[in-house]
Amino acid sequence: MRFTYRAAGPITAAVILTLLSGCSRTQEDWRAAQQAGTPQAYEVFVERHSDSELAGVARRRIAQLTEAAAWQQATRANTAAAYQDYLGKYPNGSWSQDARIRMESKSLAAAPPPGAPDGPASVPSSPPPPPPPPAQPAPVAQTNSAVQLGAFSSDANAREAWRQLSSRFRSQLSGLTSDIFPVTVSGRRLYRLEARVASQSAARRLCRQLQQHSQGCLPLP
Numbered sequence: 001m002r003f004t005y006r007a008a009g010p011i012t013a014a015v016i017l018t019l020l021s022g023c024s025r026t027q028e029d030w031r032a033a034q035q036a037g038t039p040q041a042y043e044v045f046v047e048r049h050s051d052s053e054l055a056g057v058a059r060r061r062i063a064q065l066t067e068a069a070a071w072q073q074a075t076r077a078n079t080a081a082a083y084q085d086y087l088g089k090y091p092n093g094s095w096s097q098d099a100r101i102r103m104e105s106k107s108l109a110a111a112p113p114p115g116a117p118d119g120p121a122s123v124p125s126s127p128p129p130p131p132p133p134p135a136q137p138a139p140v141a142q143t144n145s146a147v148q149l150g151a152f153s154s155d156a157n158a159r160e161a162w163r164q165l166s167s168r169f170r171s172q173l174s175g176l177t178s179d180i181f182p183v184t185v186s187g188r189r190l191y192r193l194e195a196r197v198a199s200q201s202a203a204r205r206l207c208r209q210l211q212q213h214s215q216g217c218l219p220l221p
Contacts, residue, residue: 030054039065071095078102078214101161105150105216144196145203146179148218149210151190155180158191165215172209194220 026049033041042058042065049055067090074086083103090096149165152158162178173195181192197203200219207217 026052026054030058033058037065039069067093067095071099074099075214097164100157101150101164102214102216104152104157104161144198145200146194146196146220147203147206147210148192148194148220150193150216151183152193153190155182155191158193161193162195169210169213169215172206 029045029048033045039062042062045058046055046062070086070089071093074082080103083099086093086099087096087103093099150158150161152161158180166173176195176197179194179196181194183190183192195206197206200221203219207219210217
């Protein structure tokens with residue numbers, strides 16, 4: 001028994017030292033991945049320590065960082081196609097709802113103001129109409145103006161966008177009321193989201209504030 005006990009001692013110590021060494025290497029590589037803070041660094045950690053309990057944490061961190069990079073790329077481009085690309089990759093991502101609102105609001109640039117024709121007028125086949133009657137006096141300008149915040153595919157989406165925008169831009173939109181107008185643009189039914197403001201100068205000022213945060217905004221007369 002004495003001989004066996006003494007022989008087992010060095011073997012056990014060697015095993016313990018090996019385990020401790022492996023644990024130390026795992027911790028060192030984990031700290032290195034955290035300091036780098038990139039998907040590539042966490043991927044290297046997973047390759048080296050796929051059986052570690054931290055490998056699952058690393059995989060989740062890779063997914064988070066990759067999605068964040070995709071969202072930053074979409075906001076830098078700030079186009080409907082860029083937001084659509086993000087939604088194609090992350091339909092239920094952390095910024096998916098914001099991406100949908102921004103993507104649909106890009107219809108602002110293509111959609112004419114309310115009351116304007118939806119497309120270019122066709123050339124009439126009949127003789128030209130008679131001259132218009134004498135110009136009437138210009139109507140008295142309204143005291144209120146508005147800003148257009150988006151064009152959405154449904155009334156429900158427009159209302160949801162107003163709810164989110166009112167929460168996101170609480171200080172800028174506080175006290176304002178919203179209006180939703182159905183319009184047809186290039187054969188597509190859209191719903192314009194507008195907010196009433198006191199004057200044209202107020203509309204321009206509000207749009208400048210919102211555009212600083214990449215939020216679509218168009219002053220209306």
